[in-house]
Amino acid sequence: MLRLQPNGRQLLQQQQQTFPTVVSTIRKASSGGTLEYDSPKAYKLHMLEQGPSTHVSCNREEGLDFYKKMQVVRRMEASANNMYKSKLIRGFCHLYSGQEAVCVGMKAAMDKNDSLITAYRAHGWTFMMGVPVTGVLAELTGRKTGCAEGRGGSMHMYAPNFYGGNGIVGAQVPLGAGVAFAHKYRGESNVCVALYGDGAANQGQVFEAFNMAKLWSLPCIFVCENNGYGMGTSTQRASANPNFYTRCEYIPGIWVDGMDVLAVREATRFARDWCTSGKGPMIMEMATYRYFGHSMSDPGTSYRTREEIQDVRKSRDPITSFREKVVQANLATEEEFKNIDNEVKKIIEDAENHAQNDPELHVDELYSHVYSNPPPGFKIRGCDNFTYKEISK
């Protein structure tokens, strides 16, 4: 019998207490054309007198849009899971399934010129930052139609204003503060969202970034995606203080129910307003959950029970719970959702087709893009003394 780590059970119980069903509240509150409800336990505050509004809402269009996007991410990751098992994807593959409300909710509150940087659990964010599903799946299978032409793979996907996809735990946090520095330097009213996990939250460079971001009032939202486990180590076993939103004594923080897409959006609006009004950085902790293991080589059940995973799926899944709320508010029917599901299915299938059939880059391309500005006559050595490639700009 698998022994559940004490903290896993506590985590589950804690979460179940925090989220009473809000069915009747929704029916009452949503009268025409909107889903609205109160979620008093959606936030916890650190060094803040007031927080985001606990009254959240969305209209029909937004509701369907959020659902569709979350479903695309969910199905895209399911496809990646299958392709990895079929050996079409190699190396590392870290899936975002379960965390969809965070990327969809946050992006909904971001301006189109805001920047974002995250770690390696990046596929959902890559999609939300503008890369089509084909660009993600074909990158995973290493094809030239991938968003980095197959050079980067799972952990190194990029798009305008999206700085990856970073493989080294914690490195993305000072990089994100640097992007925020650039926004401020140029007088732009934009933020950089710099994400990291509960595992990365103890990295020294994270605190170095906090210090400089506060000193220089950088418009940076530091977001800890706390899914309970840093690889196989629970938050209780890794962090002397696992309340990540309180980890900085001089930067205000908000803990957010990361499974509620509307709460995530509302909290992000609040944080964005804070950072763009010259008040400096803010920290957010998104309480979320990942269904798969840390990566494809981790079954995810040696440090937590299947029961825990199933309980979260049943009671707190960000997609099904949101769908229920939208239906209860009479914003859309089950039929319409089924249609969306079919649309999503087609999008994924089309992308899979490309991912499985498009060609890889020609082998000569292994020498390209080492420098953006190669000196004249620059040549790169291959694997032996008889293999050199001349590079011209």
Next chain:
Amino acid sequence: MKSVKDLVKAHGSIILLRRSLSLTTRALAEKTITIREAITQAMDEEITRDDRVFLMGEEVAQYDGAYKMSKGLWKKHGDKRIVDTPITEMGFAGIATGAAMAGLRPICEFMTFNFSMQAIDHVINSAAKTYYMSSGKVKVPIVFRGPNGAAAGVAAQHSQDYSTWYSQCPGLKVIAPYSAEDCRGLLKAAIRDDDPVVFLENELIYGQQFAISDEALSPDFVLPIGKGKIEREGKHITLASYSIGIKICLEAAKELEQNGIDCEVINLRTLRPLDEDIIKTSVKKTHHLVTVEFGWPQCSIGAEIIARICESDAFDYLDAPPIRVTGADVPLAYAKTLEQNSMPQVSNVLKSVKKVLNK
């Protein structure tokens, strides 16, 4: 005219004394500047020229630079362009790299490159590799600069030479200048370059005066990255070196001249990409090669040069095996005699040249 002693008392600085001497004793004075001045000017000019360029590092602003390399810049350009950081290399190297990814052009100063080890993940994984990994989508136009190698009496932890570590990594450009002209032209080129550059200075020669032409003092003077220079022409033996190594090569060449040995001294200027053609051409002329550097011998720049010569047709032109002069293969001691004998001296070069020439 004040006496020399009065000048020294008044200014207390060797640099100014030498400046005064050269002004008064050489009527039509050839212009000279120190390496320090060359670097300060280069940064000043590039910060003035391009809004996106800024300097970040410990003590660079209000302190004028730990080694006074940014003297006067904060007063002139202000807080926005000259940024003092806390003592957190990993953090500020990451911030500078992120700013470069987002389109600014930072100069990130490491007080010495010994402290770059705290931040080396950002230099290599965040800066050097990103253009490749993103298939050309994300450029990182950053310059990491600072003093590299031994100073005087600062002991092992403050004396390491990082030339070989950084020059190994594709995606970086690694520059190791010698003269004031090298520093001006190559630092300006580095700042204008869209790729990440590691710029390795040397603290022991910051105060050394060099003659400099008007052309080299002009604001758009840049030198090509990846091209070496023949610092001294010769026909009997090639001495390939860089940075402070050039100093002892030139001193050795002067002595050897009296013995009828004519040395060609190649100043590599850039370590990556390495200008192997200039070395090969020289070796084909002189038929003899000695490499000179201050870093440790194992996996040294000299080892790389010799490997490349042996792998090329230049090998057939050698009349003797090529050999290296390097620092001793030990952490650097503090005691003066130990320290001096752990670093290459003119005598090491003389011995090696004579051995190679069988004299």
